[in-house]
Amino acid sequence: MGAQEPxxxxxxxxxxxxxxxxxxxxxxxxxxxxxxxxCEVYETPFLCYVGAVPGLEDCAPPPALTxxxxxxxxxxxxxxxxxxxxxxxxxxxxxWGAARIGVVLGTSTSGVEKLEGAYRARExxxxxxxxxxxxxxxxxxxxxSYLMARLGLAGPCWTISTACSSSAKAxxxxxxxxxxxxxxxxxxxGVDSLCLTSLAGFEGLQLVSRRPCRPCDLDRDGLSIxxxxxxxxxxxxxxxxxxxxxxxECSDGFxxxxxxxxxxxxxxxxxxxxxxxxxxPPDIGYVKLHGTATPANDVSECRAVAGVLGxxxxxxxxxxxxxxxxxxxxxxxxxxxxxxLEHGIVPGCVGLSQLDPVIACNVPAVAxxxxxxxxxxxxxxxxxxNCALVLSx
Amino acid sequence: xxxxxxxNSVSFASPLAAxxxxxxxxxxxxxxxxxxxxxxxxxxxxxxxxxxxxSPHIRLALSAAEPIAPALPEDxxxxxxxxxxxxxxxxxxxxxxxxxxxxxQPIRFQNSVHxxxxxxxxxxxxxxxxxxxxxxxxxxxxxxxxxxxxxxxLEQRAxxxxxxxxxxxxxxxxxxxxxxxxxxxxxxxxxxxxxxxxLAVIEGRLGDGSPQLPETxxxxxxxxxxxxxxxxxxxxSAIFGAGGTSGGVEVAPTIRLGVGGARALHVTVEPAA
Numbered sequence: 001m002g003a004q005e006p007x008x009x010x011x012x013x014x015x016x017x018x019x020x021x022x023x024x025x026x027x028x029x030x031x032x033x034x035x036x037x038x039c040e041v042y043e044t045p046f047l048c049y050v051g052a053v054p055g056l057e058d059c060a061p062p063p064a065l066t067x068x069x070x071x072x073x074x075x076x077x078x079x080x081x082x083x084x085x086x087x088x089x090x091x092x093x094x095x096w097g098a099a100r101i102g103v104v105l106g107t108s109t110s111g112v113e114k115l116e117g118a119y120r121a122r123e124x125x126x127x128x129x130x131x132x133x134x135x136x137x138x139x140x141x142x143x144x145s146y147l148m149a150r151l152g153l154a155g156p157c158w159t160i161s162t163a164c165s166s167s168a169k170a171x172x173x174x175x176x177x178x179x180x181x182x183x184x185x186x187x188x189x190g191v192d193s194l195c196l197t198s199l200a201g202f203e204g205l206q207l208v209s210r211r212p213c214r215p216c217d218l219d220r221d222g223l224s225i226x227x228x229x230x231x232x233x234x235x236x237x238x239x240x241x242x243x244x245x246x247x248x249e250c251s252d253g254f255x256x257x258x259x260x261x262x263x264x265x266x267x268x269x270x271x272x273x274x275x276x277x278x279x280x281p282p283d284i285g286y287v288k289l290h291g292t293a294t295p296a297n298d299v300s301e302c303r304a305v306a307g308v309l310g311x312x313x314x315x316x317x318x319x320x321x322x323x324x325x326x327x328x329x330x331x332x333x334x335x336x337x338x339x340x341l342e343h344g345i346v347p348g349c350v351g352l353s354q355l356d357p358v359i360a361c362n363v364p365a366v367a368x369x370x371x372x373x374x375x376x377x378x379x380x381x382x383x384x385x386n387c388a389l390v391l392s393x
Numbered sequence: 394x395x396x397x398x399x400x401n402s403v404s405f406a407s408p409l410a411a412x413x414x415x416x417x418x419x420x421x422x423x424x425x426x427x428x429x430x431x432x433x434x435x436x437x438x439x440x441x442x443x444x445x446x447x448s449p450h451i452r453l454a455l456s457a458a459e460p461i462a463p464a465l466p467e468d469x470x471x472x473x474x475x476x477x478x479x480x481x482x483x484x485x486x487x488x489x490x491x492x493x494x495x496x497x498q499p500i501r502f503q504n505s506v507h508x509x510x511x512x513x514x515x516x517x518x519x520x521x522x523x524x525x526x527x528x529x530x531x532x533x534x535x536x537x538x539x540x541x542x543x544x545x546x547l548e549q550r551a552x553x554x555x556x557x558x559x560x561x562x563x564x565x566x567x568x569x570x571x572x573x574x575x576x577x578x579x580x581x582x583x584x585x586x587x588x589x590x591x592l593a594v595i596e597g598r599l600g601d602g603s604p605q606l607p608e609t610x611x612x613x614x615x616x617x618x619x620x621x622x623x624x625x626x627x628x629x630s631a632i633f634g635a636g637g638t639s640g641g642v643e644v645a646p647t648i649r650l651g652v653g654g655a656r657a658l659h660v661t662v663e664p665a666a
Binding site for chain 2: 044045046098099102103115116119120122125126127128133134135138139140141144145148154155156157158160162163169173176177179180181182196197199200201203205206249251252254255256265268382384
């Protein structure tokens with residue numbers, strides 16, 4: 001994608017274990033606060049820390065839409081109702097018309113958390129409860145269809161589910177919808193909730209840390225699962241403070257859950273994103289790593305970053321603060337990058353105490369102020385699916 | 394902007410019609426090929442051992458992708474579209490989660506994601522281009538085609554589109570009944586680089602109206618399976634026919650596909666030049 005068609009990110013909102021809304025996240029970026037806590041949402045037979053979003057009990061869908069009530073749609077509500085985001089969407093609807101506004105949402109697990117409960121409550125091989133609706137809960141498209149109904153939109157709407165790169169790729173599709181003239185505005189973002197599938201699945205892969213995750217640290221031993229939602233509003237032909245100025249997407253063609261050691265695919269994605277944005281490495285003030293804190297991933301990614309951008313550009317992972325929000329990570333962390341651009345913060349790598357000497361990047365442990373104009377945000381997923389974004393102000 | 398591409402390869406896989414030729418025969422009034430239980434697609438890009446480790450949904454998707462791959466360059470993009478994705482693997486995991494030990498096999502988990510088929514495709518064929526995995530319930534064919542047409546037009550890149558869905562095991566089946574597996578694939582390329590091999594030219598625009606309902610007996614037979622891929626049958630029929638006549642005048646057929654909202658993707662298919 002390029003920047004031929006003028007468009008801007010005119011509003012955004014997010015909810016993570018740090019809380020809901022922009023102010024709490026900007027503050028956490030400055031202070032390095034982490035929201036990871038020992039898991040209390042579920043009883044797990046293994047120790048783990050998670051990033052659980054507080055206050056979801058107060059985030060029920062409106063009465064007319066209770067058919068969609070699950071943990072994922074409550075996360076979406078937490079983002080929708082923060083920072084006047086709903087009002088910004090209403091303004092966009094008044095300006096462009098509902099038929100000219102689309103939704104592209106990234107999610108890995110959608111509302112599977114509710115289906116897990118239904119399975120656990122089943123008797124033997126009996127049926128699911130009659131009131132359980134796959135269309136409103138577990139179906140991959142459930143949260144996107146909720147947003148269409150909640151916001152009264154009529155444009156194109158789809159779900160991207162490429163595991164942990166899902167919502168980064170959703171931002172790319174949103175831009176293409178506007179660039180192709182099919183929409184004047186798009187709600188784009190990501191939602192993923194805590195669930196046993198993710199916790200037990202990553203535990204099965206032996207990738208869950210027993211402590212809060214420590215990206216890039218010498219002693220890192222795996223990830224901490226988080227949950228979150230981020231929704232961006234992208235509009236045509238308006239002056240806005242931020243824009244997605246480039247993106248690069250490619251595949252490793254290598255392994256379902258492990259990147260190649262040299263990070264070749266990640267490097268291609270970053271290089272393509274820079275080319276699409278017509279920027280050079282010195283233009284990039286900060287790189288937001290995918291940074292899952294598994295031993296293999298961080299080394300591979302940092303090799304890619306150092307190879308394309310050199311070893312001086314500050315880089316860090318946000319997952320020590322919010323955990324790995326999986327399909328929501330691309331959009332949640334992009335939103336946090338917009339806050340870094342707005343407030344002039346190079347975020348620190350929360351959880352880092354001793355940098356792994358194999359990592360040849362400049363990884364600050366604590367945040368520092370700096371004027372930023374362009375940042376790179378990486379998101380990689382199972383299947384060897386790479387997406388790099390350039391976000392600019 | 395008009396979304397426009399040439400189509401230079403098509404494939405189809407289903408127990409109702411095992412390949413494109415069988416689908417053409419069925420569209421001309423033939424009988425379905427085989428029953429679901431007797432049908433086991435096996436893509437050649439996987440060894441028998443690899444194939445056994447993967448779900449029937451992945452094997453279905455790869456069986457549809459394989460025939461169109463020779464028509465696509467190394468740097469082609471790939472759009473995999475599926476409403477339910479890996480329903481069978483999901484069921485196995487959900488059953489495991491009913492037990493307090495929460496033991497999930499790593500290979501099950503990494504192949505439970507919606508993009509398991511697209512990931513396995515890039516791994517099996519060493520493809521390094523951009524790949525996405527997209528869903529929109531009953532509108533999955535329409536959004537898959539829309540994304541592929543956008544990518545071809547905006548990125549000036551060839552794109553392989555695969556749409557697939559298989560039956561879900563009980564108790565999920567009762568909540569999303571799909572009676573039979575189905576997958577289709579088309580190879581799309583920028584209209585500017587048309588070749589003699591092109592089958593048809595396809596154009597898409599967003600318009601008013603709802604998705605069209607099945608019209609012919611054959612379309613109804615596919616639609617009755619409950620498989621969302623059935624929405625592609627009129628499109629494939631138009632590609633095979635690539636044009637028709639109305640009152641003695643050649644007309645390009647128009648197909649309306651749902652794209653997740655209240656509008657429809659209006660697709661016209663014309664013979665290649």
